[in-house]
Structures are given as structure tokens and as C-alpha cells.
Amino acid sequence: MEWVYRLSAPDYEDMTNLPKALRKRLADDVPLYRSRIIGKQESQDGTTKLLLKWPNGATSECVLIPEGPRRTACISSQVGCPVKCTFCASGMGGLKRQLSASEIVEQAMRVRQLCDDAEHLSNVVFMGLGEPLANYDATVRALCIINAEWGMAIGARKITVSTVGLPKHMRNLADEGMQITLALSLHAPTDGLRREIIPWAKRATIDSLIEACRYYFERTGREVTLEYVLLGEVNDGDQHARQLAEVAKQMRSNVNLISYNPVEGLPHRRTSRDVAQRFLNTLRSAGINAHLRPSRGLDIDAACGQLRRREGTTDEALDREGIPNE
Numbered sequence: 001m002e003w004v005y006r007l008s009a010p011d012y013e014d015m016t017n018l019p020k021a022l023r024k025r026l027a028d029d030v031p032l033y034r035s036r037i038i039g040k041q042e043s044q045d046g047t048t049k050l051l052l053k054w055p056n057g058a059t060s061e062c063v064l065i066p067e068g069p070r071r072t073a074c075i076s077s078q079v080g081c082p083v084k085c086t087f088c089a090s091g092m093g094g095l096k097r098q099l100s101a102s103e104i105v106e107q108a109m110r111v112r113q114l115c116d117d118a119e120h121l122s123n124v125v126f127m128g129l130g131e132p133l134a135n136y137d138a139t140v141r142a143l144c145i146i147n148a149e150w151g152m153a154i155g156a157r158k159i160t161v162s163t164v165g166l167p168k169h170m171r172n173l174a175d176e177g178m179q180i181t182l183a184l185s186l187h188a189p190t191d192g193l194r195r196e197i198i199p200w201a202k203r204a205t206i207d208s209l210i211e212a213c214r215y216y217f218e219r220t221g222r223e224v225t226l227e228y229v230l231l232g233e234v235n236d237g238d239q240h241a242r243q244l245a246e247v248a249k250q251m252r253s254n255v256n257l258i259s260y261n262p263v264e265g266l267p268h269r270r271t272s273r274d275v276a277q278r279f280l281n282t283l284r285s286a287g288i289n290a291h292l293r294p295s296r297g298l299d300i301d302a303a304c305g306q307l308r309r310r311e312g313t314t315d316e317a318l319d320r321e322g323i324p325n326e
């Protein structure tokens, strides 16, 4: 564990205090890194995105996001995504397969290896491709390894799981006994509008999500982050801001307004800076703790699923490689 997680040894061969025969057996039986880095893009703002290819041909994206002293790894939980939000590139080809716990952790390790010693990886967010709570067991195992002292030793509060909102699994996660930060992709303040932009919203009402968030806070003491991607003339009106404030007030939460990262082929537009600022002010004057997040890595298509599409590892390419569409 020390060699793998603390010293980031790339290979068993480097673990020179282990007997040679053991090193060979380990290399044969439990391969250390299974992905190949087949794409790397660096943004002017320092955001670096990796495209990893797994032995069976599937690909995942992971991103290093530097921000002041913070170094955040954004990792994927599935290949593709079953949710198909109207503004997101990840679901455009549907879900290809689940990632295993080791594949999820490997992404965080690959990103950590992009950091230097002075500025080591400080945060991990499950905001890449996929719906982490729809791959619950692997996600929780990966969370344990990323959090463990013997593992990547990243504090639970510095790990964020972002979910489209599956109340039962949000409760289960609360019961795991870790103080993971939970982010809920709300994106709309009413069930009607939410169902227009998030197909899975029909599985859970906003009221049931509020209940699940309240439970999460009771069990973990962690405020839930409400994510809200501003989509021009869809969910960015004054009435939406007021309705959102009413939702946010019903639990211990903070609101993260996210600028839309345009995706080719999808029908949405960015909200102007003035409208975004007004939306933020409306929330704040209603007493909500809200922030406006600038987009990172715009010049490298850093929104979920974009690099993977750009590299042609889309449906058709995966189908050619025989990856089953689940």
C-alpha cells in the first residue's frame, strides 16, 4: 500500500524491498495500472484533462483542476451515462458500462501523478462521466480507498460525490459513516422544468430529494451543495431564482451556480454574465449561501464527456470494439 498509494510506484519492479518472485507474481495476478493515457489536453488556466483507455477498449476521462493551492481531481464513475441530461455530453451515447472500484481509483491516481510534491492532490470530485450512485457499490469502495489512511488519504470532506438525485442511495451514502460532501444536481426549481432537462427527474420529486438531503445532513453533519447549471432562457429567470431559494431554504445547503459549458450538437446557450449575476443576487437577498462558479477548461472542452466524444470514442467507435451497450 505504501508503494502503491504513498510513493505512487508505477510498477511492481520499482518495489525493490519486495522479493523478486513476489513482484513477478503480483504483476501477473494483480496488474497495477490497467489504463493507457491516450489523450492529454492542457488548458490555458492549468486545467489538464486525461483520456484513459482500458484494456477492453472503453475510455474514461479525468481532469486535474488547479485553483489557488487546491488541486482537484475530477473523475468518472461510469463509461458514458444513462441519465441523458439535455445539456450534457456524457449521456449522448448512453451508458456503455460500469467502472470498477479500481478503475475509479486509478483515475484519481493518474491525476495525482500530474501534481508535483509541493502541490499535491487535495480534493477529489465525482463529477466526470456517469452517475456515481447508479454504480453504488463500486463508488463506495472507491470512496473508501481514496479516503483511507493506507490509501490515497484524502479527507472525506475533501471528496465530493455529485448525483442527479437518487434518494434511496443518498440515504445509503449517509449511512456509510463517512463525511463525504454530497452535491445534488438540481438544475431546476420545479418538477415540471426539471423533468424537461433531466430525464431521470421523473424518478424522484424535488420534495423527495429535499427529504433525502435533510437526512444526509442529519446523519453526516454535512451541508449539501445544490448544483444549478444556468441554461440561457430555460432556468435562469427571476422566478426560477426565487423558486430555487424556496427549495434551498428547506435544508442546510449552499448553492453552486455553474456556467453552461457549450456542447456541440446540444440545444442550449450560456446565460449572460449580467443575468447570472442577477440570479445570484436574488438568491443572496433571499438569504441563500450561493456562489457563481466560472467555467474551467473551456478551451479544452472540459465539460463532462466532451473529450471522449472529440477523440471519436463515441458509441460507434465503442461498438466497433465490441463494448456492450447496457
Ligand code: SAH
Pocket (backbone or CB within 6 Å): 083, 085, 087, 088, 089, 126, 127, 128, 129, 130, 131, 132, 162, 163, 164, 165, 183, 184, 185, 227, 229, 258, 259, 260, 261, 262, 263, 303, 304
Ligand atoms: N451524474 C452526476 C455527475 C455529473 S457531472 C450528476 O448528475 O451530478 C457533474 C455536474 O456537471 C453535474 O451537475 C452536471 O449536471 C454538470 N454538467 C454536465 N454537463 C455540463 C455542461 N455542459 N456545462 C456545465 N455543467 C455541466
